[in-house]
Amino acid sequence: MPSQDFIDVRIIVDGSPLIEYPAPGDGDEQDRTLTRYVEVSSDQNFGVQITLQPGFDFHKADYVYYKFYLDNSPFYGLYAxxxxxxSHSDGVLLGEMQSLRTKFPFRDDLSGVWKDYPYVFGALGMNESTTAATSTSDQMENIGSIRVTVYRAKQNKRATPYVDKGKMPQVLDEISEKSLKGKAIDNNIKYTNGSPTKPPRTQIYSYNPIPGEAGTPYRFNLLYRSRKILQSLGCIPRSPSPPPDQSRMLERTEEMLQLAKRQARETNLELLRLRSELAEERLRSRSASVQHSTNSALSTVASSPSSPTKHHGSNVKKEAGTYQIDLTNPSAERETSINSPGSSATFASSRSVRPTPPLFATATGSIKPKNEEADEATTPSPSTATRVKVGGATEKANLPPSANLESQETSTTGRKRKRRQGWQ
Structure with a gap:
């Protein structure tokens, strides 16, 4: 803490002073008053150290008196x-003077034995009980603070000696959040593990401030808080995030890649399953349709088993326990066999209609389909051929030599007749 007129106050932990942080947003403090925050942890032993630095001026005072208060305890620790x-020159200090207090004597209420109790930072518990809030509301004003007052004084003899009763102050181990009234506090001061000691001496002197400005007290307020609260208050910066671990990032990338591959594989398997189910459904639908047609045809045949029956464009015959069903369907040609106990059925349907054979002229001038001509015509000699005019088209036909001559003569005679008719 910055000294005031060469007076310095510190909190000592493990032999070293705690780092002090200015109170944020407080602005200019009152004259001769300093407030600082310190970072503490639970179960830390500490002490209060007051130092008069070289250059301090006693003025007309014979003593420099100091006292301190811990949390809500009444004042104790009266020293001078x-x-x-x-070592001074005309009241100006040449060397420093220092006092460190780490414990205070109290009388045990049960045994009546005096013990020295060290100063220890503890953990402050939270309780939502309304009773707890009411019972401690008047004690919350100074919790979480160590207050030290220093002033120049004159020694006066007491009219009545003072005997310290040694009553241990009440420690607040648990409070309600309502009692805090918005304060951020999570530590307290406790007194444990006392060791036996002698009772304090009777005080026969008192110390009063000297008159004038030189006798005005100096006040030091030390507010102890945990690191988390100091960060939330903005007294100290938050801990920076550690840099990313490259090896961990690589492992994470590989894990994400494996996860993506696994998800893709599961998606493909699901698609294959759905396709398989769809194919099975289509197959069942087709089988049901064929079964329906078969049952319909068989029921028709059962009504007239001795003669062929036409059913919806189909021809059904029963021969020796076998049903032959011809399904006439111009758009498709398929054959299906269905076996049943004691009988079987065969379905046949044409995919396309057979084209009508072309017409060809015969030797006698009649017109027959090609397939009939093939049955009746006499196989001509390979060396002879005759062209026959049918319906304005000339068709080549293989005929015997005599047939060719007769055809030529008939054709010549016909032309002569037409000429004579024209002359007439």
Whole structure:
């Protein structure tokens, strides 16, 4: 803490002073008053150290008196620096004077034995109980603070000596959030593990401030908080995030890649399953349709089993326990066999209609289909051929030599007749 007129106050933990942080947003403090935050942890032993630095001026004071308060306890720790024991020049200190207090004597309520109890930072518990809030509301004003007052004083003899009763202050181990009234506090001061000691001496002197400005007290307020709260208050910066671990990032990337591959594989398997189910459904639908047609045809045949029956364009015959069903369907040609106990059925249907054979002229001038001509015509000699005019088209036909001559003569005679008719 910055000294005031060469007066310095510190909190000592493990032999070293705690780092102090200015209170955020407080602005200019009152004259001779300093407020600082310190970072503490639970179960830390600490002490309060007051130092008069070289250059301190006693003025007309014979003593420098100091006292301190911990949390809500009544004042205790009344100590003084004596001018007569100091190295000074006309009241200006040449060497420092220092006092460290780490414990205080209290009388045990049960045994009545005096014990020295060290100063320890503890953990403050939270309780939502309304009773707890009411019972501690008047004690919350100074919790979480160590307050030290220093002033120049004159020694006066007491009219009545003072005997310390040694009553241990009440420690708040648990409070309600309502009692905090918005304060961020999670530590307290506790007194444990006391060791036996002698009772304090009876005080026969008192110390009063000297008159004038030189006797005005100096006040030091030390607010102890956990690191988390100091960060939330903005007293200290938050811990920076550690840099990313390259090896961990690589492992994470590989894990994500494996996950993506696994998800893709599962998706493909699901698609294959759906396709298989769809194909099976289509197959069942077709089988049901064929079965329906078969049952319909068989029921028709059963009504007249001795003669061929036409059913919806089909020809059904029963021969020796076998049903032959000809399904006439111009758009498709398929054959289906169905076996049943004692009988079987064969379905046949044409995919396309056979074209009508072309017409050809015969030797006698009649017109027959090609297939009939093939049955009746006499196989001509390979060396002879005759062209026959049918319906304005000339068709080549293989005929015997005599047939060719007769055809030529008939044709010549016909032309002569037409000429004579024209002349007439």
């Amino acid at each position: 620096f004596s001018r007569c024991k100091a």
